[in-house]
Amino acid sequence: MKKNLVKPNDHYRKVMVITGANRGIGFEVARTLAKEDISLVLACRNLVEGEKAKEKIEKESGNSQIKVIKLDLSSFSSIRDFCKKFDQSYQRLDVLINNAGIFTMDKGLTQDGLELTMGVNYFGPFLLTNLLLPFLEKSEEGRIVNVISGAYKRGKFNLENIRERNKTGFRAYSASKFALAVFTLTLSRKLKSKGMRVCVNAVSPGHVNSGMWDFNKWYAPIIRFFGKRSMIDVEQGAEPILFLAISEKAKEINGKYFNREKEEEIMFVSTEDQEILWGKSSKIVGLD
Template sequence: MELPGALSPPWWLLLLPLLALLLWATRRSSWEPRECPADLTGKTVIVTGANSGIGKCVAMDLARRNARTILACRSRERGQAAVEEIRAATGNPAVVLRLLDTGSLASVRAFASAVLREESRLDVLVNNAGITGLPFAITSEGLEQTFAINYLGPFLLTNLLLDLLKASAPARVVNVSSFRHSVGTVDTGFLTGQRRPGRYDAAYSSTKLMNVLFTAELARRLQGTGVTANALSPGVVSTGIMRHFSWTARALFGLLRPFMKSAEQGAASTIFCAVSEEAAGISGKYFDSSCRLALPSAAARDAALARKLWEASERLTGLTERE
């Protein structure tokens, strides 16, 4: 779910009808997953944050395509419930749960180690897990929690699994970003909490900008390997991601919910990047919520900034000391 953070009383009362109309107009995607014939028999996929919302819908679709589908979830209880639901709905027994907390680098390393030990291939990695509305906090590993969950954890996970992705090529990395990346800022001090983004929910927007920059630099480094990397916006989607917000924000969300995309509709752009023939061979790009190539913000296209962020991320995750 992505809800513009700038709207707060009294302005939202005046803008509510217009926003509702805009949300309704963008509910439909130009690409329909159910019309895509892609079959993933013999292939393995990982979807992070797959126990609910967009992630569960993505995992459901990939399981319907006969993929071995690994749900990477923080909660064993909610993750196992999602596994059982997806198995029952798709008839695919090769749907499994692996515990992963992207906010913990130790958890990311343990998850990646298990995947490398137990899986012979990896064809699609969907970095979907994310959070918004959390208070500022530093983790036991010295990282700011929102930036760890939304950006540094996925950065480390992807890098740890790159060799397996390359060995399985053609393979795809899909990073779920947001249209809100356009109001984000990049300061490597944000990653450790030395500095804080200043605006309302600015941490979320900044992590989503980092996701796009990471995607661009990853794609540059993957040239010639057969592995592609793309970022996308799911649009404004009705999910449970607002649970950490104030009652005012949740009330606004509730009023707009009927006009938003469902989780299934919001999953379309992720599924498009993961399986569509149209996206095959495309790398380093950003897709909008209608599954169309779009130009990200000027900051997201700054190659020097992408390299600087990558290098800082390597240091913070320990990747400069080769795993």
């Protein structure tokens, strides 16, 4: 029998999933949300680090409704396992925060043979979000927040071959965030046309002093040394994500991009191209 952490008529304790919640901006988002009466799921690829984060957050907030579930966005089977485990404990989902992401100079592949950055930053969240939609549909006011980057505007990928493997660093990163921005646009349009009360938005947290800049290259310390002077801290980076996730003022906002607090339209992509990307992505992640 299902263990009901969320009572069927409890409309007050919202359930929220945050990916990459063990450190960086995701940890800060989870830490702040835990101070509210919210059930939190920390979706982390490393369970030990996830449990450590949970312990810290629990201690500080006194919130006993926090659970860690393993999620590795570079593996479709891990994403499917996550959703099965989520289903065993929760009946609905109110907010999904697709925060986890990587910036790497290394050429690598996901467990399913996709280029690593595109796999973790785009295909993983694409599959996760689609599998969690039935739970979001049960929310009175579902929200999805996709954490992208201002770099998405310079992102390019080939619609004929989105499995392309030869990118690394900024090219791969901006392409993956562009794909996630297009996903935001497409999903928001699809859900609106079905009359579903789930809002989907994208946000850039700004230039944040986090572990994302600790990539393994000789020039990384130089970037960190000069970059950190202009970087904001993780608390500030978390603010626009929290706004879209819980603010009353954000509840009608749908299909938009927030460059920190500034609302913008997502760059234009024709419906035809949106559908091509959606169809190819569905095929790659194994969705009908």
